[in-house]
Amino acid sequence: MSQVTDYSEKVMDHFSNPRNVGEIEDASGVGTVGNAKCGDIMRMYLDIDENQVVRDAKFKTFGCGAAIATSSMATELVKGKTVQEALEVTNKAVMEALDGLPPVKVHCSLLAEQAIHAALWDYAEKNNITIEGLKPPVNDIDETEEYYQMTGE
Amino acid sequence: MDRLIYMDNAATTRVAPEVLEAMLPYFGGEYFNPSSTYKAAGKVAEKTAGVKETIAGILGCRAKEIFFTAGGSESDNWAIKGVSDALKDKGNHIITTAIEHHAVLHTCEFLEKHGVEVTRLPVDENGFVKPRELEEAIRPETILVSVMFANNEIGTIEPIAKLGKIAHSHGVLFHTDAVQAFGHVPIDVEKMNIDLLSASAHKFNGPKGVGFLYVRSGTKLSNLIHGGAQENGRRAGTVNASGIIGLGKAAELFAAGMEETASYEAALRDRLIKRVLEEIPYTRLNGDPVHRLSNNANFCFRFIEGESLLILLDQNGICASSGSACTSGSLDPSHVLLAIGLPHEIAHGSLRLTISKETTQEDVDYTVDTLKKIIERLRGMSPLYEDFVKNKEK
Numbered sequence A: 001m002s003q004v005t006d007y008s009e010k011v012m013d014h015f016s017n018p019r020n021v022g023e024i025e026d027a028s029g030v031g032t033v034g035n036a037k038c039g040d041i042m043r044m045y046l047d048i049d050e051n052q053v054v055r056d057a058k059f060k061t062f063g064c065g066a067a068i069a070t071s072s073m074a075t076e077l078v079k080g081k082t083v084q085e086a087l088e089v090t091n092k093a094v095m096e097a098l099d100g101l102p103p104v105k106v107h108c109s110l111l112a113e114q115a116i117h118a119a120l121w122d123y124a125e126k127n128n129i130t131i132e133g134l135k136p137p138v139n140d141i142d143e144t145e146e147y148y149q150m151t152g153e
Numbered sequence B: 001m002d003r004l005i006y007m008d009n010a011a012t013t014r015v016a017p018e019v020l021e022a023m024l025p026y027f028g029g030e031y032f033n034p035s036s037t038y039k040a041a042g043k044v045a046e047k048t049a050g051v052k053e054t055i056a057g058i059l060g061c062r063a064k065e066i067f068f069t070a071g072g073s074e075s076d077n078w079a080i081k082g083v084s085d086a087l088k089d090k091g092n093h094i095i096t097t098a099i100e101h102h103a104v105l106h107t108c109e110f111l112e113k114h115g116v117e118v119t120r121l122p123v124d125e126n127g128f129v130k131p132r133e134l135e136e137a138i139r140p141e142t143i144l145v146s147v148m149f150a151n152n153e154i155g156t157i158e159p160i161a162k163l164g165k166i167a168h169s170h171g172v173l174f175h176t177d178a179v180q181a182f183g184h185v186p187i188d189v190e191k192m193n194i195d196l197l198s199a200s201a202h203k204f205n206g207p208k209g210v211g212f213l214y215v216r217s218g219t220k221l222s223n224l225i226h227g228g229a230q231e232n233g234r235r236a237g238t239v240n241a242s243g244i245i246g247l248g249k250a251a252e253l254f255a256a257g258m259e260e261t262a263s264y265e266a267a268l269r270d271r272l273i274k275r276v277l278e279e280i281p282y283t284r285l286n287g288d289p290v291h292r293l294s295n296n297a298n299f300c301f302r303f304i305e306g307e308s309l310l311i312l313l314d315q316n317g318i319c320a321s322s323g324s325a326c327t328s329g330s331l332d333p334s335h336v337l338l339a340i341g342l343p344h345e346i347a348h349g350s351l352r353l354t355i356s357k358e359t360t361q362e363d364v365d366y367t368v369d370t371l372k373k374i375i376e377r378l379r380g381m382s383p384l385y386e387d388f389v390k391n392k393e394k
Helices: A009-016 A065-078 A091-097 A103-126 A141-150 B017-026 B039-059 B072-086 B102-112 B131-137 B160-169 B241-279 B306-315 B335-339 B361-380 B383-393
Strands: A029-035 A040-048 A054-062 B066-069 B093-097 B117-121 B142-146 B173-177 B196-200 B211-215 B283-285 B296-301 B350-354
Touching: A009 A065, A009 B306, A029 A103, A040 A065, A040 A103, A040 B383, A054 A065, A054 B383, A065 A091, A065 A103, A065 B306, A091 A103, B017 B241, B039 B066, B039 B211, B039 B241, B066 B072, B072 B093, B072 B102, B072 B142, B072 B173, B072 B196, B072 B211, B093 B102, B102 B117, B117 B131, B131 B160, B142 B160, B160 B173, B241 B283, B241 B296, B241 B361, B306 B350, B306 B361
Parallel strands: B093 B117, B093 B142, B142 B173, B173 B196
Antiparallel strands: A029 A040, A040 A054, B066 B211, B196 B211, B283 B296, B296 B350
């Protein structure tokens, strides 16, 4: 469960040397998901250019090793992608890129996906645009899980 | 990092070299089953019987009141299920506390499914059970009070003698899970009004998989493990001779130097606590500052999560433990930290460091220095800390 040995080398790498930690001043979009009660909070900052391409992504995360690793990987995956492509960075994509997660940590990858969506939602609202297929963010991991159960994923 | 700094002695301890040496012959030349009739086996039986004398000397009881088990969890299970069964005609109510080890709590939950009623006493902010609250919880149908001697997470030492006295004044049996205490603090079962006591060898430099239950003579207790006639027919199963002999040696060793060890550990523990509280901001000590195990320090660091902390400590050669949800395998952080009134978000950032007489001041200082760097790094990544700092600046 909490055993380091249950984490893949990639997870340990992204936890030990997380990419893109920090904040972006005047970010195009910021999203915060999760809650402190459950022990995971992720905040993602996106810098998006006029062509709707993610120029930069940063994160701050309060949480376990997997929460930090999934945040790091999620920022890596969205960088250079268009807004529409970034929306397709799912929890599965984050997990696959990390060579998997222990079953009890799968919710961390859901949180990473939600963080991307929340930041994109913020960007869309600020710019008064609609991103096709983007749903309003859910600010609680429990609700997120219910949400996924509801949508049958 | 070649060196391993072991700060998790509440999880288990190193088998003392003298203990290992005492055990080895019983895997080799003296492999006989102590229950057999021939002389060679008799010598082993004498040796294991001698261990009961050693323990009896430490607890102030009689050797025939000591029953060997496979460890602390078995002893707790036996005491609670055994009393519940033996006294089912007298009553069906057990009183325990909110901060017990799972070996007690889950045993009680099991009994609840079989019609037993369980009261879990709350504790105060330092983890103490209030004697008055025990008094008020006792009912005519109460058959057992079970309160741990010292808490495994926060190290608080409970007022056992007082609690035992209250139980006895109502004619109720008193059990204590002394797994963290036996081998570390003086225990006298007479003066402390204890009827049943659980202990485990690996918590005091003995081997894993062996412990004992003290059962006061005349205590009504059903058997847990049925089978052969070992342990006076009370606990079946081939006698774990080497383990018991290791337990005995470990008990002899601590009995000879308990005071010295405790004062050495307490001084180091206090240095650890003082440095952490002074040098790392937004930190709290969990448990009582005075009435706590000499080897235990437990902290909460705000804005960070325990598992991340443990992994980074591990990468720096430091072994420790945490009560965060991620380390408990559930969504909730430690039940002990919640019971002392900490909110979830604070409890997630807990760290337990438990030292031993082998821990040096250098180990403690290296741990604090490393901890400072790690916490700064994790706070630098934490959105909670970011918000906290921004709100403070406003």
